[in-house]
Amino acid sequence: MSVTMKEVAERAEVSISTVSNVLNGYAHIRPKTRARVEAAIEELGYRVNMPARQLRIGRTGVIGLALPELSLAYWGEFADSVMRAAQSREIGVLIEVTDACRKRVLEVLDSPYRRITDGLLVVPNGLEPHETDLLDVPYPLVVLGERIFGAPADHVTMANTEGARAAVAHLASRGCRRIATLGAREGEVMGSATLRLRGYHEALADAGLPEDPDLVVTANPWTRATGAAAVRELLARGIDVDAIFAMNDAMALGALHELHRQGVEVPNEVAVIGFDDIGDAEYYEPALSSIAPGRDEIAERAVDMLLARIAGETAEPRLVLADYQVMERQSTAVRR
Amino acid sequence: MSVTMKEVAERAEVSISTVSNVLNGYAHIRPKTRARVEAAIEELGYRVNMPARQLRIGRTGVIGLALPELSLAYWGEFADSVMRAAQSREIGVLIEVTDACRKRVLEVLDSPYRRITDGLLVVPNGLEPHETDLLDVPYPLVVLGERIFGAPADHVTMANTEGARAAVAHLASRGCRRIATLGAREGEVMGSATLRLRGYHEALADAGLPEDPDLVVTANPWTRATGAAAVRELLARGIDVDAIFAMNDAMALGALHELHRQGVEVPNEVAVIGFDDIGDAEYYEPALSSIAPGRDEIAERAVDMLLARIAGETAEPRLVLADYQVMERQSTAVRR
DNA sequence: CTGTTAGCGCTTTCAG
DNA sequence: CTGAAAGCGCTAACAG
Numbered sequence: 001m002s003v004t005m006k007e008v009a010e011r012a013e014v015s016i017s018t019v020s021n022v023l024n025g026y027a028h029i030r031p032k033t034r035a036r037v038e039a040a041i042e043e044l045g046y047r048v049n050m051p052a053r054q055l056r057i058g059r060t061g062v063i064g065l066a067l068p069e070l071s072l073a074y075w076g077e078f079a080d081s082v083m084r085a086a087q088s089r090e091i092g093v094l095i096e097v098t099d100a101c102r103k104r105v106l107e108v109l110d111s112p113y114r115r116i117t118d119g120l121l122v123v124p125n126g127l128e129p130h131e132t133d134l135l136d137v138p139y140p141l142v143v144l145g146e147r148i149f150g151a152p153a154d155h156v157t158m159a160n161t162e163g164a165r166a167a168v169a170h171l172a173s174r175g176c177r178r179i180a181t182l183g184a185r186e187g188e189v190m191g192s193a194t195l196r197l198r199g200y201h202e203a204l205a206d207a208g209l210p211e212d213p214d215l216v217v218t219a220n221p222w223t224r225a226t227g228a229a230a231v232r233e234l235l236a237r238g239i240d241v242d243a244i245f246a247m248n249d250a251m252a253l254g255a256l257h258e259l260h261r262q263g264v265e266v267p268n269e270v271a272v273i274g275f276d277d278i279g280d281a282e283y284y285e286p287a288l289s290s291i292a293p294g295r296d297e298i299a300e301r302a303v304d305m306l307l308a309r310i311a312g313e314t315a316e317p318r319l320v321l322a323d324y325q326v327m328e329r330q331s332t333a334v335r336r
Numbered sequence: 337m338s339v340t341m342k343e344v345a346e347r348a349e350v351s352i353s354t355v356s357n358v359l360n361g362y363a364h365i366r367p368k369t370r371a372r373v374e375a376a377i378e379e380l381g382y383r384v385n386m387p388a389r390q391l392r393i394g395r396t397g398v399i400g401l402a403l404p405e406l407s408l409a410y411w412g413e414f415a416d417s418v419m420r421a422a423q424s425r426e427i428g429v430l431i432e433v434t435d436a437c438r439k440r441v442l443e444v445l446d447s448p449y450r451r452i453t454d455g456l457l458v459v460p461n462g463l464e465p466h467e468t469d470l471l472d473v474p475y476p477l478v479v480l481g482e483r484i485f486g487a488p489a490d491h492v493t494m495a496n497t498e499g500a501r502a503a504v505a506h507l508a509s510r511g512c513r514r515i516a517t518l519g520a521r522e523g524e525v526m527g528s529a530t531l532r533l534r535g536y537h538e539a540l541a542d543a544g545l546p547e548d549p550d551l552v553v554t555a556n557p558w559t560r561a562t563g564a565a566a567v568r569e570l571l572a573r574g575i576d577v578d579a580i581f582a583m584n585d586a587m588a589l590g591a592l593h594e595l596h597r598q599g600v601e602v603p604n605e606v607a608v609i610g611f612d613d614i615g616d617a618e619y620y621e622p623a624l625s626s627i628a629p630g631r632d633e634i635a636e637r638a639v640d641m642l643l644a645r646i647a648g649e650t651a652e653p654r655l656v657l658a659d660y661q662v663m664e665r666q667s668t669a670v671r672r
Numbered sequence: 673c674t675g676t677t678a679g680c681g682c683t684t685t686c687a688g
Numbered sequence: 689c690t691g692a693a694a695g696c697g698c699t700a701a702c703a704g
Contacts, residue, residue: 351675353675366674394680
């Protein structure tokens with residue numbers, strides 16, 4: 001068994017509580033005593049027993065992060081941002097992946113690990129938007145990602161509609177008039193797809209471009225493969241297109257790939273813009289324009305809000321909307 | 337405060353230990369008693385208090401995973417594999433990122449979180465190969481990644497040398513004769529760079545190709561940016577090259593990008609192969625050939641070995657070498 | 673088959 | 689300024 005506080009206390013010839021006080025930075029301790037204790041800790045290589053402390057304190061210093069998967073670039077990068085935000089605040093992160101599947105999300109919300117995390121950051125993809133009551137849990141929770149109206153929890157989200165609108169406006173400003181979008185989802189009510197699609201429609205209206213249902217292509221999930229398939233469908237049906245707004249960068253990569261395979265030149269024949277601004281985007285061929293959704297900002301705000309709740313803050317649930325930015329690259333550098 | 341076992345016991349009109357027995361699947365319990373207890377648990381929405389159980393049991397059911405970063409595709413995918421392996425064995429994963437920096441690795445090895453994890457999976461990038469004694473820790477440990485000779489712990493690694501050798505052999509078999517490699521590191525002794533470089537040299541010898549120091553390009557860290565820079569250097573110095581073996585896919589992507597920017601045609605003028613076989617590889621332009629290092633196998637073996645150690649297994653430290661596979665794609669489909 | 677009991681290692685009043 | 693003592697919620701002998 002490993003070293004306990006009792007042994008440290010014996011070695012330093014003080015009481016257990018004094019050791020505890022030293023460890024927790026209690027102010028009024030004679031320097032000599034403190035030094036003796038610290039020496040003993042050092043010599044014995046003592047580390048606090050977290051479970052014991054937790055049992056006492058009721059806190060673990062660890063938060064949970066539940067997201068769809070780590071193997072998709074955006075989530076990997078997002079998790080990285082969260083890790084760094086957490087690390088700088090000296091808290092640990094227990095990650096669980098849900099595959100954006102309802103069942104797994106429910107499991108995670110109700111998992112025994114919730115007892116060893118002080119709170120949870122959850123990306124509820126897989127839940128229906130009306131299921132807000134499922135998010136009414138007995139522990140601090142911050143919801144990330146698509147907007148769930150009336151969720152009984154803090155919510156940090158990206159500017160889905162506004163970003164999408166800016167992306168499409170950017171295409172329109174480059175002279176594109178037949179702008180397709182990839183990633184619509186049937187039946188979805190208030191998820192990212194719906195919000196981004198709304199931005200798409202708004203931008204068309206702003207630019208005075210006509211709507212055409214043929215230009216709205218369904219894709220689910222949002223992967224390289226479905227992006228490529230969507231383009232394949234568009235081309236197979238002979239639909240006139242001069243630009244594509246893919247609702248995420250993975251689909252955009254699939255689209256670029258398929259366009260190239262079919263000999264369609266990007267950006268001059270078809271311009272392409274994505275959403276997420278993953279790190280790879282500027283290295284694609286051609287470099288992919290995208291919407292940067294403020295990943296670090298989202299991660300930091302989310303962690304801070306969660307910590308505030310854990311610390312006992314009881315204000316009304318808040319909604320934070322991160323800033324977005326249009327990243328213009330070669331894939332939309334149209335010359336006509 | 338949340339529901340305790342005591343309350344469940346009172347409600348079910350049994351003793352605390354009976355509740356505990358039910359929860360832990362103790363065999364000899366009268367069905368009626370069990371039913372009463374389960375009903376009480378259900379009604380009260382009881383969940384075990386993990387810290388308390390841990391304090392008693394000495395185990396947490398959580399393992400740590402320390403790796404350089406999550407935002408690089410390979411690590412994101414690898415973490416995903418570990419998560420899934422862990423999930424199917426009903427254990428949690430606490431991730432920490434080290435930035436492949438010595439200081440952070442040491443912190444992680446000695447962090448208080450080690451008390452809430454039953455063991456650690458560590459990618460020790462950042463440590464020098466002679467520092468094996470730093471890995472002599474008082475908890476179950478499995479080392480991942482480059483080979484550290486004589487490490488006092490189990491070790492799961494990919495076939496660095498063999499994979500690199502196969503990659504270069506593949507290029508040679510396509511008729512390439514001036515094969516450059518990107519990612520050498522000065523001063524490194526036994527890391528992935530050294531091992532992959534060794535495979536490169538072996539393959540040249542096998543193919544009867546002459547060595548040329550100009551063809552070995554340094555790059556550190558292994559990112560898109562350094563890959564691009566390495567190619568820039570190669571071209572700027574006017575070095576005759578007809579193929580590139582990038583020591584990972586991130587550098588390969590950077591290389592593809594830079595080659596394209598400079599109007600060099602891949603694969604016909606210069607063939608390119610990477611290492612890692614990340615999910616994006618087949619969507620790059622052109623689709624990137626690569627070495628698949630057996631990611632899932634590594635993750636599963638590592639988790640299993642760690643769990644065995646946690647369960648008290650005391651055999652000599654073992655070394656597991658995962659299988660690799662050459663993934664041939666367009667970027668090496670040379671026609672000459 | 674079920675209950676009693678003794679801690680696991682730590683923090684936190686409360687005395688001294 | 690330091691120590692004694694009372695648990696946090698749970699499990700694991702051991703009795704009954």
